[in-house]
Amino acid sequence: MSRTVEITILSAENLQVNRKPVKGNTFVAVHSDASSDASPVTKVDSEGGSYPSWNEKVVVNVPLHARFITVEVKCKTSSSSTGSNSVGVARIPVSDFIGGYVPENQLHFLSYRLWDCNVRRNGVINISVRVKVPERSSCTSNSVSFSAVTGVPVAVNGSTGVVTGIPALWLNYQRNL
């Protein structure tokens, strides 16, 4: 038994190799422990350097007893077309997106510290995760949320006297963002 998890590999930040910024040609491999499937791999990013972005969706089957998904940032070596070096690894606890207080079919935006093979901190990886739930249950939760929307009341006749000036300040902030 396993669950289907959609992982979008968004981007990474501040990647280094030997304490120097990575020049580019990075890609990401994803696999879950307790799974024998081949690990899906993203395309190579050649433009972003040490701040690559992939925005690529991969689908992984996560066995019910799996506890971690591992994402590994790798760098294509210039010497051969097939070789690659590991830049950093992050182990993502499955509990970060399954079984918490967030409903299961929600989109999660998650970021993790990457560690290199010498167990040194190396940059951050940003991903989004959505657990595919069977058609049936997602339907029910949709209809629940839909009926709730129509019920949201909007205050219109809030007394203007109390708040004179304050929302205007808000506008200022929001404008200066």
Added chain:
Amino acid sequence: MGGCFSDMKGGKQAVGGLREGTNAQNDAVDFFYRSQGFHQMFTQVEVYNVYGLVIFLLQLSLSASNLLDRDIASKSDPMVVVFTKKRDGKLEELGRTEVIMNCLNPEWIEKISVAFHFEIVQPLEFHVYDIDTKFHGVPTKTLKLGDQDFLGMTSCTLSEVSLIEFAIMDDNRVILAVLTKPSRRITLRLQNRSGNDGLRNLGALTVHADETVASRSVVEMVLRCSHLDNKDVFSKSDPFLRISRMVESGGYIPICKTEVINDNLNPMWKPVCLGGHKFGSKDNPLLIECFDFNSSGDHVLIGKMQKSVADLEKLYKERTGANFVIPSKRRRKEKVLKGQLFVDQYCEKQQFSFIDYISSGFELNFMVAVDFTASNGNPQHSDSLHYIDGHGRLNSYQKAIVEVGEVIQFYDSDRRFPAWGFGGRMPGGTVSHCFNLNGSTGGSEVVGVEGIMDAYGSALRSVSLSGPTLFGPVINMAAQMAAQSLASYNNTKYYVLLIITDGVVTDLQETINSLVKASDLPLSILIVGVGNADFTSMEVLDADNGRRLESSTGRIATRDIVQFVPMREVQSGQISVVQALLEELPEQFLSFMRSRDIKPQPPPSHFFQASTSTSTMK
């Protein structure tokens, strides 16, 4: 030339063209407004009708001339801070420009937005500072003004720059007339603090007021140049672009500049993002200038051209370049240069603002947690932070509840607020780190700010102060409520937890873990520190320095959700708690909505429609 520097990386970074929380608007409809002696000029301007309150925004563009030179080796690095003077004479900061390096005649790019209140005279004060070199690279918002050299100040009222009249029609439409001074600008002599001019000429400040154009559209472009002239002797030019908007009264106002690319005659800049509020209409002529950056502040013009956004779009579609020109001294003609500008990418998109969401029914849900640890002092004694004064003077906790609550309840339609306490010993004898303030074992909700105040008062009588100071349980409780709403309210609710505390948190790492976990939820946390404890470790939670919170398992906060403010700084300074705390909230709200691509719903029909027109005095 000059006048293109700002505050970071030696003035080489981009200003005004970055992706940002752009602007708000309403459903303003052009309306024909005639009044004798006024020449009509119709633009769609921004008018808000927020819960019945009519708000109109003006944009101030600032420039100065002949500023005092405070730096010995180079020129002053000026920045303007704009204040509004409140009725009690206190100054309240409205905004700051960027820092322009080495420049005595600066034209600032960052605009200052001022909300126009119809019913009151709004005196404005402008303070000009020379920002010390050691502060370059520090976000201007966090600069302490006391550490900077004062270059001069001046004041005026908003109505001296722009005069606005409005009327609400029977059918609830708002008619608005902007009667701007012919030139829309006013030049004011700078003075020293004592108000007299003294003998020295401190220079002058020019304020230009514009109504804010209503536009949700944002144009993102990737600009590139080829074959630029070389202006440097030993290396190649260090080019950057400056884009300015033409104003009706003549002249240009800079609206954005790109970063500097070193040593490159064929540069490609990072994407430039221009909001419709900046360039007006797509056919408005823009002045695009390419400069060679010089650290002395005297940038050399490489070439310029006049193009509208529509022209730039055409360049993109046709994949052609446009040639720069340079004024030629001899024949009074413009010389066409070899250097060309290309638009490699062009896209228009819609960006919604905080007000767009709020006015379409999105709500902020307010929650409060009050510190009941023993370090507050025995509530019976007048030196206690929890002392309730018989004469009705509010203690620090009550002040924070009232000030923040009264604003937030405005955005919360049912006014039912969960209220908790932490670090208190319950009547049963156990210490709780998240108990209901109303003493009920069931729901934690109370009604209105008065409800919070009553529950707080009664909790003080039944709960005895204890410890330690743990935030984790309260944050987890709030996170749980925010998470549940994800499924049931279709993302139209956003939660704001106010934690009021006197002390340094005992479970710092556990708090960080909870915050990291909550960073993916529709939740922001405002922490107010009361009393005189050392709050430096709390600043870690407020990830303002750009460092994201990291949990002990290596998960990193998706976004900054915490805002921390010590009450004593607020009381001594010129800002209100509300201002300080709520400053980051709209941005945090938008970061959540935008990351999930949640759009405002169509506006409900019972909102006022505003019709506007702008008139210029002839």
